[in-house]
Amino acid sequence: MTVKIYVPRDTAALALGANKVAAAIEKEAQARGLEVTIVRNGSHGMHWLEPLVEVVAGGERIAYGPVKASDVPSLFEAGFVTGGAHPLCHGPTKDIPFLKQQTRLTFARCGLTDPLSLDDYRALRGLAGLEKAVAMAPIDIVTEVTDSGLRGRGGAGFPTGIKWKTVLEAAGDRKYIVCNADEGDSGTFADRMIMEGDPFVLIEGMAIAGLATGATKGFIYTRSEYPHAIAIMSEAIEIARQVGVLGPSVLGSGRAFDMEVRVGAGAYVCGEETSLLNSLEGKRGVVRAKPPLPAHKGLFDCPTVINNVISLASVPVVLDQGAAFYRDFGMGRSRGTIPIQIAGNVKHGGLYETAFGLSLGEIVDQIAGGTASGRPVKAVQVGGPLGAYFPRALFDTPFDYEAFAAKDGLIGHAGIVVFDDTADMLHQARFAMEFCAIESCGKCTPCRIGSTRGVEVADKIARGIEPEKNRELLADLCNTMKFGSLCALGGFTPYPVMSAMTHFPEDFSPAPAVQAAE
Amino acid sequence: MNLHVSGDVGTRTTAIIGALKGLEGPLLPILHEIQAEFGYVPQESLPVIARELNLSRAEVHGVVTFYHDFRERPAGRHVLKLCRAEACQSMGADAIAERVKALLGIDFHQTTLDGAVTLEPVYCLGLCSCAPSAMLDGEVHGRLDAAAAAELVAEARR
Numbered sequence: 001m002t003v004k005i006y007v008p009r010d011t012a013a014l015a016l017g018a019n020k021v022a023a024a025i026e027k028e029a030q031a032r033g034l035e036v037t038i039v040r041n042g043s044h045g046m047h048w049l050e051p052l053v054e055v056v057a058g059g060e061r062i063a064y065g066p067v068k069a070s071d072v073p074s075l076f077e078a079g080f081v082t083g084g085a086h087p088l089c090h091g092p093t094k095d096i097p098f099l100k101q102q103t104r105l106t107f108a109r110c111g112l113t114d115p116l117s118l119d120d121y122r123a124l125r126g127l128a129g130l131e132k133a134v135a136m137a138p139i140d141i142v143t144e145v146t147d148s149g150l151r152g153r154g155g156a157g158f159p160t161g162i163k164w165k166t167v168l169e170a171a172g173d174r175k176y177i178v179c180n181a182d183e184g185d186s187g188t189f190a191d192r193m194i195m196e197g198d199p200f201v202l203i204e205g206m207a208i209a210g211l212a213t214g215a216t217k218g219f220i221y222t223r224s225e226y227p228h229a230i231a232i233m234s235e236a237i238e239i240a241r242q243v244g245v246l247g248p249s250v251l252g253s254g255r256a257f258d259m260e261v262r263v264g265a266g267a268y269v270c271g272e273e274t275s276l277l278n279s280l281e282g283k284r285g286v287v288r289a290k291p292p293l294p295a296h297k298g299l300f301d302c303p304t305v306i307n308n309v310i311s312l313a314s315v316p317v318v319l320d321q322g323a324a325f326y327r328d329f330g331m332g333r334s335r336g337t338i339p340i341q342i343a344g345n346v347k348h349g350g351l352y353e354t355a356f357g358l359s360l361g362e363i364v365d366q367i368a369g370g371t372a373s374g375r376p377v378k379a380v381q382v383g384g385p386l387g388a389y390f391p392r393a394l395f396d397t398p399f400d401y402e403a404f405a406a407k408d409g410l411i412g413h414a415g416i417v418v419f420d421d422t423a424d425m426l427h428q429a430r431f432a433m434e435f436c437a438i439e440s441c442g443k444c445t446p447c448r449i450g451s452t453r454g455v456e457v458a459d460k461i462a463r464g465i466e467p468e469k470n471r472e473l474l475a476d477l478c479n480t481m482k483f484g485s486l487c488a489l490g491g492f493t494p495y496p497v498m499s500a501m502t503h504f505p506e507d508f509s510p511a512p513a514v515q516a517a518e
Numbered sequence: 519m520n521l522h523v524s525g526d527v528g529t530r531t532t533a534i535i536g537a538l539k540g541l542e543g544p545l546l547p548i549l550h551e552i553q554a555e556f557g558y559v560p561q562e563s564l565p566v567i568a569r570e571l572n573l574s575r576a577e578v579h580g581v582v583t584f585y586h587d588f589r590e591r592p593a594g595r596h597v598l599k600l601c602r603a604e605a606c607q608s609m610g611a612d613a614i615a616e617r618v619k620a621l622l623g624i625d626f627h628q629t630t631l632d633g634a635v636t637l638e639p640v641y642c643l644g645l646c647s648c649a650p651s652a653m654l655d656g657e658v659h660g661r662l663d664a665a666a667a668a669e670l671v672a673e674a675r676r
């Protein structure tokens with residue numbers, strides 16, 4: 001009898017040696033005359049356990065991790081092919097609390113399936129949403145998405161259905177669906193995990209968007225830093241084309257939709273939607289002034305839906321299960337679920353999909369289990385390099401678009417990065433300015449010049465040069481950048497800077513001279 | 519138009535453009551392919567691209583220089599990218615970067631004298647839950663510590 005063993009092919013697992021583990025399992029099984037089938041699945045998102053190897057035993061998937069290639073002989077020795085006990089064994093995967101407590105709608109299949117098996121995809125309700133959409137009028141699809149309350153998961157939180165309606169109503173011979181997969185924010189990896197772990201859900205979501213708006217062509221714009229995501233996504237598109245999910249007649253509907261993957265070239269600002277459109281057109285990734293909105297004049301001046309990966313990947317479940325089902329999760333105006341990405345100095349890092357509304361403290365202290373270093377948490381940056389640093393005093397803030405905005409922060413793409421008490425917040429503020437200077441597209445002055453001046457002012461504060469005056473100057477500079485910049489890069493860089501200065505004033509009053517001599 | 523392009527680069531560039539010209543917005547795919555072919559984007563390629571895509575040479579130059587990925591000259595035999603972004607910082611990436619720089623005797627954006635290794639910063643590999651991370655010639659590595667970083671350097675030097 002063949003034993004089925006899962007070894008993830010997600011980049012996080014690969015970075016921790018999954019390929020070596022898979023090779024070692026194959027070799028060891030051969031030496032022992034055991035027949036095994038190794039399935040390279042996506043990641044469940046429990047990254048502290050990666051590479052997480054699963055064995056199907058007694059009809060259940062039993063988890064072992066983190067497995068190193070050198071652990072493989074002892075796993076076989078302990079009888080792991082029949083679910084045998086071993087120090088690395090965590091019992092049935094689905095019962096691991098981190099996974100069990102989640103509400104997985106967008107990531108329902110991620111980790112369970114072979115990402116390139118359309119049979120696996122269909123077996124777990126894949127294509128059910130698209131099949132419904134094919135039988136619906138475009139406006140009805142749009143209404144379903146609007147009623148679900150789904151908002152842009154890239155960070156801006158704009159209602160997805162309203163964006164689609166604008167494109168549906170816009171006149172144009174040619175319309176586009178552009179998927180923003182330029183996931184450059186530190187602390188985020190949800191887009192990458194979907195592309196590597198369940199690429200068909202993104203294809204399905206984009207095809208539904210095409211049917212809803214009359215767009216016939218889609219682009220996934222992703223990062224050159226994501227080679228595995230690019231490869232898996234491209235292969236999945238080819239498979240979808242072969243079986244008629246994509247092409248001149250989507251699922252035999254007579255309506256066309258096709259797509260391709262495009263790769264950026266290391267520019268963070270291309271995650272900004274208008275800059276991304278310029279880059280897709282083959283131009284410098286410079287931000288465009290709005291209006292016109294991309295929904296009216298987007299890619300090649302045509303009406304364009306531009307949505308984040310997670311927004312589009314959440315559409316199939318909305319169509320399949322209905323708007324009310326999705327809307328019933330969440331709080332306030334933040335409906336549905338959000339894949340929180342727990343990163344940085346944490347014990348349990350990974351992806352945790354749940355309804356909106358958990359407090360930041362619950363996420364950091366309970367789900368993430370505190371810091372990896374065992375030291376006290378000092379600050380948590382929420383929402384990537386343009387997100388605010390939250391101190392423990394604000395840990396009661398619920399994970400919700402409006403609640404974070406009310407505390408001068410943002411949830412962004414829902415990445416959280418935890419820092420222990422060794423972090424120097426002046427250093428972090430300086431880095432925010434430095435990063436903005438490196439990545440600024442250069443179009444508007446507050447961002448281009450302000451960021452460089454920001455680094456200089458932060459350095460003066462660090463050297464103890466007129467600290468009070470320079471703190472005021474930094475705040476003033478932030479104010480100019482916030483209100484004078486064309487896009488979120490210059491406009492939001494003040495969030496980490498100001499939050500660091502507001503919540504951690506002690507780090508902005510370093511002792512002069514001694515520190516400088518260091 | 520008589521372009522003074524060395525035969526080889528010109529021919530290979532023209533072939534790449536020929537294969538990709540039909541795409542919508544073909545410039546970035548073409549530049550990626552040229553870099554994959556030559557290891558960098560040769561100056562001699564630029565006028566050929568400009569001519570074939572009906573762009574000015576300045577426009578092509580502007581695009582090439584805008585993006586961090588495109589190189590003006592070949593890199594070392596190995597390229598080591600260290601993530602410098604926040605999640606990696608929270609796990610000690612700055613100290614590891616200093617260690618690697620010392621081991622290689624170079625700073626970011628430099629190549630060792632023997633041409634073996636080019637060191638580059640990268641801002642996020644999406645491995646923020648297993649930080650610090652690095653990429654050596656396209657292979658990803660997570661949960662780096664000083665020993666693992668030294669091992670990577672040794673591998674790159676080999």
